[in-house]
Each structure stands twice: as structure tokens, then as C-alpha cells.
Amino acid sequence: MPRERLSVVVTRRLPEVVETRLSELFNVRLRDDDTPMSRDELAAALREADVLVPTLNDRIDAGLLAQAGERMRLIANYGAGVDHIDVATARQRGILVSNTPGVLTDDTADMTMALILAVTRRIPEGLAVMQKNEWTGWAPTALLGGRVGGRRLGILGMGRIGQAVARRASAFGMQIHYHNRRRLRPEVEDALEATWWDSLDQMIARMDVISVNCPSTPSTFHLMNARRLKLMKPTGVIVNTSRGEVIDENALTRMIRTGEIAGAGLDVYEHGTQVNPRLRELPNVVLLPHMGSATLEGRIEMGEKVIINIKTFADGHRPPDQVVPAML
Structure with missing residues (x-):
């Protein structure tokens, strides 16, 4: 019997090729418009999904992590910096955090x-x-x-x-x-x-x-x-x-x-x-309006890293770009 696909929530619009591949691999909920999620929307995603794919605009602090459901096991960040995520609290709650280093x-x-x-x-x-x-x-x-x-x-x-x-x-x-x-x-x-x-x-x-x-x-x-x-x-x-x-x-x-x-x-x-x-x-x-990483090639490569991290996790292995508090 095939394993149930992971439930993944993406907080912002990503390049179309990345969204398509995510949809092929996982039970994904994409963002309809390119606006940041509210705190309530982030809390709902943490309660309902297995994996959250946030961006640097999404502050995932201890208060939000306290509302995470039992299914939530991976925060696969779309970006290299993770200062917007309380990595230590996530670890204490058994939630892994990954990022996309080196791409940009x-x-x-x-x-x-x-x-x-x-x-x-x-x-x-x-x-x-x-x-x-x-x-x-x-x-x-x-x-x-x-x-x-x-x-x-x-x-x-x-x-x-x-x-x-x-x-x-x-x-x-x-x-x-x-x-x-x-x-x-x-x-x-x-x-x-x-x-x-x-x-x-x-x-x-x-x-x-x-x-x-x-x-x-x-x-x-x-x-x-x-x-x-x-x-x-x-x-x-x-x-x-x-x-x-x-x-x-x-x-x-x-x-x-x-x-x-x-x-x-x-x-x-x-x-x-x-x-x-x-x-x-x-x-x-x-x-400039935070354009340093704004190339189509870079943003697609970021998405590919997110997908690899989630897929590796789904297969029962440690995400290759896992972030632990000792690294910060």
C-alpha cells in the first residue's frame, strides 16, 4: 500500500516550476496571492500540516511553535537565513528545520x-x-x-x-x-x-x-x-x-x-x-528593495533545495540542509 503523501503548506508564491514540482510530489497547499500569511494563518498551517515552507517574512517564534500540531515535523525554510525561526524551540518540540544554503x-x-x-x-x-x-x-x-x-x-x-x-x-x-x-x-x-x-x-x-x-x-x-x-x-x-x-x-x-x-x-x-x-x-x-537574491535561476535553485530537503525527510532520512542551534 503506497504511503500517504506529506501535507505541505507554502506561505508565499514561488516560481511556477517549483510549485508544479511540489504539487507532483506532495499534498501541497499553495498561496493564492503573493502576500505574507497572517499570524493566525501561520498558526493554522502549523496545526494542520506535516511540513511548513516559510520565507524570511514569516516569524516562527516560540508562541507560534507552541500551537504546532502533532503532525508538524519539518520547517523547510525557503532561504538561507533562519533568524526568523526559533530553531531551539522547534528542536525541543521535535520539529526539524532546514534551509537553502549556498544557492544565492x-x-x-x-x-x-x-x-x-x-x-x-x-x-x-x-x-x-x-x-x-x-x-x-x-x-x-x-x-x-x-x-x-x-x-x-x-x-x-x-x-x-x-x-x-x-x-x-x-x-x-x-x-x-x-x-x-x-x-x-x-x-x-x-x-x-x-x-x-x-x-x-x-x-x-x-x-x-x-x-x-x-x-x-x-x-x-x-x-x-x-x-x-x-x-x-x-x-x-x-x-x-x-x-x-x-x-x-x-x-x-x-x-x-x-x-x-x-x-x-x-x-x-x-x-x-x-x-x-x-x-x-x-x-x-x-x-534597493531586497533584490540581492532576485534572480530566476537562484529562486528556482532555492526551491529545488527545499524539495530535496522535504523528499529526503519523507524517505525517513535527515534533510541534507538541516539547521541545528549549534550552527547559529
Whole structure:
């Protein structure tokens, strides 16, 4: 007698090819519209399904997990970051958590370089001139930016994405520096021609560009606080394609407004969609709507990882991308 198919609830619309494959393999309930589930809807899904497929917009905290039904055994997150899921509480309740690591490394690193170039070469300001039909022709001193070649890039977090950023920036002629919880192995460091700084403060004070590529954890919350932001050169630029909570957004806004920092490129924000309105007004700040992972190829690969995790679990094995509290 064939085994009953797992009941799977997906909280957001996914690429069509991913939804089709999920429907072929499991008893899946897809989202009709592309809006986040309410807390009540998430609670109902946790009560009724075997597997929940959430995204970073779905906060799965201890209160929600307390409402999980006996069937709920796997939270197969669609995304690499799991700071929105209480992994420890899930484990205590016998619910496994998996994610999709490594898929979006190149896409996010590409966007990091795009932001570095956009800020240093004043690309949005040039776009605005063209869109307003205000361009009167080439001029020797118009919209002068800065050359990235020869600049010092300080990478905060040298995991997969940080290393991918280092490889790209090196090709642009930037000097690679980094701060990480653990120093890279000598052969990796040598291949990247990267200089390790044990002191984050000392690195920040000497860099031309800071790239934030570390995960969101209690220890990285406001890692770039007002004191550390003040260490940056007045000509320095900071970009963030990781998690908004790593930077004190209000302090950053104040310092850019007063000229203490030359500019910023941000793809993530401390309070989600509630971006500091003063930040929006600054011409030397490039703001993107969390597009770092937004490639069709990447999103399909994320879906494939979710499917593999669920299928492996359904077959009675440990999901290959299981997340445990010790990893966080």
C-alpha cells in the first residue's frame, strides 16, 4: 500500500516550476496571492500540516511553535537565513528545520558589487538627471565619482558570500581586507589575497569601502553602531546586502546627512519595509528593495533545495540542509 503523501503548506508564491514540482510530489497547499500569511494563518498551517515552507517574512517564534500540531515535523525554510525561526524551540518540540544554503552566493555578491559601483560612481544621480530630462551635455566636472581600483575593501563576514565578493572586488583592482569570527585557512586567504584584521575597529578606520556580509545573530545586532560608524573615513562608503539589523540605521542616516560618511548602498533595512524617510532623501544613498537574491535561476535553485530537503525527510532520512542551534 503506497504511503500517504506529506501535507505541505507554502506561505508565499514561488516560481511556477517549483510549485508544479511540489504539487507532483506532495499534498501541497499553495498561496493564492503573493502576500505574507497572517499570524493566525501561520498558526493554522502549523496545526494542520506535516511540513511548513516559510520565507524570511514569516516569524516562527516560540508562541507560534507552541500551537504546532502533532503532525508538524519539518520547517523547510525557503532561504538561507533562519533568524526568523526559533530553531531551539522547534528542536525541543521535535520539529526539524532546514534551509537553502549556498544557492544565492553569486547573486548576492553580484549585487554587492553593483551597489559599490552605484555609490562610488553616482549612478542613481546620473539616472535621475536623464529621467528628468535635465542633461545638457558632457562637462569635465559633472557627477564626478571615484575610481574603485586601488581602494581598500573591508569585508565584514568572510563566509561564502564574503569570499565571492572578495573575488569580484579583486578583479576590479580593490585591496581585500576582512574581519571574521574565525580567520580563514592560509591557503584560502592567500588565494583571495586577503588581509585579516583581528580588530574590527582598526579595520573600519582604515577602509575606503565596508561591505556587510555577516548573518543576523544576537552578537551582530548593531555591530556597526554609532561608535563604529564614527570610525569610518569621511570619504568612506558602506554597503549592506546581508541583514539590516547589523547597522544602526538612524546613526548611519545622521552621519551621512552631516558628511561624516560619504555614502551607502543598502539592500536590507533594520525595520524591514519601514525605511528611515530621511535616508530616502539623500542623493548619495542607493536603496534597493531586497533584490540581492532576485534572480530566476537562484529562486528556482532555492526551491529545488527545499524539495530535496522535504523528499529526503519523507524517505525517513535527515534533510541534507538541516539547521541545528549549534550552527547559529
